[in-house]
Amino acid sequence: MRNMTFCDIFSGAGLFSAGFVDHGFEPVLAIDISKEAIASYNRNLRDVGVTASVSGFDDIPQADVLIAGPPCQGFSTLGRQDPLDVRNDLALEVPRWAKASNAEVVVVENVPPFLSSQQWRRLAVMLEGQGYEIFTWLLDAVDYGTPQLRRRAFTIASKIGRFNAPAPHHERITAGDVLAREIPVGDELHRWPQPVGIAAQRIQLIPPRGDKRDLMRLAPELCPPSWTRVGCQATDVWGRVDPDQPLNTIRCTFQNPSKGRYLHPVENRTLSLREGARIQGVPDHWMFAGRPYPVARQIGNGVPVPLARAVAGAVRDAISKTEIKVAA
Incomplete structure (x- = not known):
């Protein structure tokens, strides 16, 4: 199987990326507005992190997969759930990055209420307009080897067809x-x-x-x-x-x-x-x-690494199966 690449936007320190790196994906770019987070990314993963605004960045490389964790404060039940929070619309940068990177799969992580927002509906329509099929997963990190109750929503935009959410582990860690x-x-x-x-x-x-x-x-x-x-x-x-x-x-x-x-x-x-x-x-x-x-x-703002690893494994398996079918 060829080496698969990915971009990580709103990358934070790279906890989401870590799950993909563990499955053999190679990051070609990570971008976040926090200089400390990017310094951590470059120290612990690969030296591909850039401190910049996602919305003002145009030097977007080609990648097999685009992953994104746009700000969740405007949607989270732990915050104000302010529909007018200016950060909410940053999620709408994802389709621009998907088109420019020519990604086969896009994975957007956020809190569950994001799926009920107008921003999610607009995001889905924009990605469908680019030929992606849209699927959603609601996963709890505790089911994937994380000692933490943390429900997250994943929006999967796929040009390789439907693929399954990762199967939960049965043993919970305290x-x-x-x-x-x-x-x-x-x-x-x-x-x-x-x-x-x-x-x-x-x-x-x-x-x-x-x-x-x-x-x-x-x-x-x-x-x-x-x-x-x-x-x-x-x-x-x-x-x-x-x-x-x-x-x-x-x-x-x-x-x-x-x-x-x-x-x-x-x-x-x-x-x-x-x-x-x-x-x-x-x-x-x-x-x-x-x-x-x-x-x-x-x-605290990152995706738990075991959950990220489970999601990355599902993406890897789906791309691998598609390549095997094409080769056959």
Whole structure:
């Protein structure tokens, strides 16, 4: 089988690309507006990353596959779901890149609500106008070897016919399976913000598998009035990771305990950057460029590598079968 190539737009640090590289695809271009993310891409994958806007870039190479992870903030249930978010229309750059690259297959990753948006409908119509057939997959990363509940939508635009979504694995990995693995001394990503003041007091009181509800019971003086007003909403905030379960979706703010269940199961701290990367299936030899928050963004905004690998395998198999039929 010949070497297959791909472009990655809105590439971030390359977690989506990593799955394709693992299946023998060769990246010819990765593009993202974040210089830190591109520095990470070039360090860990191939030196083909460019810091630029997708919408203002015209030097588009030929590739067998185009993959894209356009901004999801305007569609995500974890955000405002603002239909007027200017980033929403960036997804409509994909057809231009598909045409210029002459890709046989286009894979667009986003949050599930993206499939109900007007941008997705316009995207689908534009790609169909170029001769692509459109298929959609809803996949959960936990079904593909990721210790995390993370549902993602994949739009497949194909010029080689329909092909099947990757079959789920049957054995789920828990957060504890990953967090129990030893981290070598000196790993510069094994760091976290040191809690101080009221934050430190809260964390020390939260029991294993506990969360803000335990704080409200044990130390109401440490709890703002807003917690009482919201009642049973957002119960995961200031929560400890349950080691016997997959983690909930890890966000780019996973080192902030007020954003979710991101406290270590037993230690009085949030997850480290390395632990967050492991939850996303990132190999330990990867290093990320930038200060802690840009690194956390690169980790939290990426496609979990095991899920990316499963999608890439399905694409590889479909292209291979098509080439075998043509040869025959």
